[in-house]
Amino acid sequence: MDTQLFDYTRQDAAGTCSTAHAWAKTPAPLTPSERHALADRARALLKQHDAVLVAHYYVDGALQDLALETGGIVSDSLEMARFGRDHAAQTLVVAGVRFMGETAKILSPEKRVLMPDLEATCSLDLGCPADDFAAFCDAHPDRQVVVYANTSAAVKARADWMVTSSCALEIVADLHAQGRKILWAPDRHLGRYIQEQTGADMLMWNGACIVHDEFKGLELELLRKEHPGAQILVHPESPRSVVEQADVVGSTSALIKAVVEGKAREYIVATDNGILHRMRQLAPGKTLIEAPTAGNSATCKSCAHCPWMAMNGLANLVDCLQSGQPEVHVEEAIRVKAQACITRMLDFTAARKTAAAGMKPGIGAA
Numbered sequence: 275m276d277t278q279l280f281d282y283t284r285q286d287a288a289g290t291c292s293t294a295h296a297w298a299k300t301p302a303p304l305t306p307s308e309r310h311a312l313a314d315r316a317r318a319l320l321k322q323h324d325a326v327l328v329a330h331y332y333v334d335g336a337l338q339d340l341a342l343e344t345g346g347i348v349s350d351s352l353e354m355a356r357f358g359r360d361h362a363a364q365t366l367v368v369a370g371v372r373f374m375g376e377t378a379k380i381l382s383p384e385k386r387v388l389m390p391d392l393e394a395t396c397s398l399d400l401g402c403p404a405d406d407f408a409a410f411c412d413a414h415p416d417r418q419v420v421v422y423a424n425t426s427a428a429v430k431a432r433a434d435w436m437v438t439s440s441c442a443l444e445i446v447a448d449l450h451a452q453g454r455k456i457l458w459a460p461d462r463h464l465g466r467y468i469q470e471q472t473g474a475d476m477l478m479w480n481g482a483c484i485v486h487d488e489f490k491g492l493e494l495e496l497l498r499k500e501h502p503g504a505q506i507l508v509h510p511e512s513p514r515s516v517v518e519q520a521d522v523v524g525s526t527s528a529l530i531k532a533v534v535e536g537k538a539r540e541y542i543v544a545t546d547n548g549i550l551h552r553m554r555q556l557a558p559g560k561t562l563i564e565a566p567t568a569g570n571s572a573t574c575k576s577c578a579h580c581p582w583m584a585m586n587g588l589a590n591l592v593d594c595l596q597s598g599q600p601e602v603h604v605e606e607a608i609r610v611k612a613q614a615c616i617t618r619m620l621d622f623t624a625a626r627k628t629a630a631a632g633m634k635p636g637i638g639a640a
């Protein structure tokens with residue numbers, strides 16, 4: 275299987291939001307009274323604008339709480355997409371990274387989609403430029419193109435399927451069962467994991483998440499010895515040496531479910547540490563331990579927290595609701611093409627959920 279190498283330093287090229295730039299724009303910590311005042315203001319503005327807050331598990335806990343309190347959602351990227359599409363509100367405020375806002379707009383062009391900071395991006399998106407990706411696809415016309423959600427609208431416009439970590443395995447397994455060969459992009463770790471699980475013929479783009487790529491297998495082994503009863507929960511964007519030690523591999527929602535339903539008292543968690551906020555709320559009696567990375571550096575490269583997710587805060591949420599900026603726009607020709615591959619995924623997962631509920635009444639898929 276051949277691979278395509280990509281130089282990640284290109285994420286610092288002019289016009290893109292590098293990690294250093296993202297950390298510099300991360301909102302300053304708030305005092306409790308500032309936090310209360312901003313949350314009150316955000317609540318009032320959401321109501322005034324008939325807006326709903328759609329947040330990811332990695333953003334600031336105050337935004338997650340606000341989303342839940344005000345009838346919005348905090349979830350993984352699959353459920354964020356579905357919720358935004360199905361909600362009646364005409365304004366969606368997406369607290370996450372740019373591809374999440376774009377997905378919301380692609381699915382609901384008639385709605386206004388706002389984000390606290392449109393520069394919040396993702397190393398997987400930056401590492402898969404649309405022109406290079408189109409050339410890769412052109413060179414392999416016999417393959418079904420399956421792209422991860424963490425890509426630009428233009429990359430999705432070239433794809434047959436979009437997947438997220440919560441459904442990638444099922445969708446690729448289904449394509450493999452139909453005898454289809456796959457061109458996969460951009461996350462090499464998730465791609466390898468799916469390839470190993472399904473046996474599918476997958477040609478991979480060579481991308482990675484800068485946060486998950488930093489989890490270390492050797493250090494995890496040592497930590498497990500100190501906590502022999504702990505369950506190991508791993509997001510599949512992590513390297514193989516980490517995934518191999520997992521008790522549960524899954525999307526952010528699946529990892530939360532594993533803590534809530536698990537019998538163990540201790541959990542070692544290999545994903546962005548923003549997720550611990552919701553885990554602590556839902557499983558208060560359990561001990562959560564962050565999986566080891568190389569440790570904090572000057573730019574916090576290895577601190578298990580996504581610099582772009584960290585750009586979302588209460589103050590810029592209030593600003594965007596007040597000013598109606600920044601708003602997400604997607605060029606119509608690209609939007610229409612990208613919509614097809616996202617809708618295919620949503621239809622596939624909805625059908626699977628219905629089938630599962632049919633087999634076991636009252637129990638839906640995770």
Ligand code: 13P
Binds near residue numbers: 424
């Ligand atoms: P989930 O779809 O599992 O929430 O993952 C999104 C993401 O960006 C993980 O880094």
Ligand code: SF4
Binds near residue numbers: 371
């Ligand atoms: Fe992208 Fe990684 Fe951040 Fe998720 S955690 S948004 S994959 S850089």
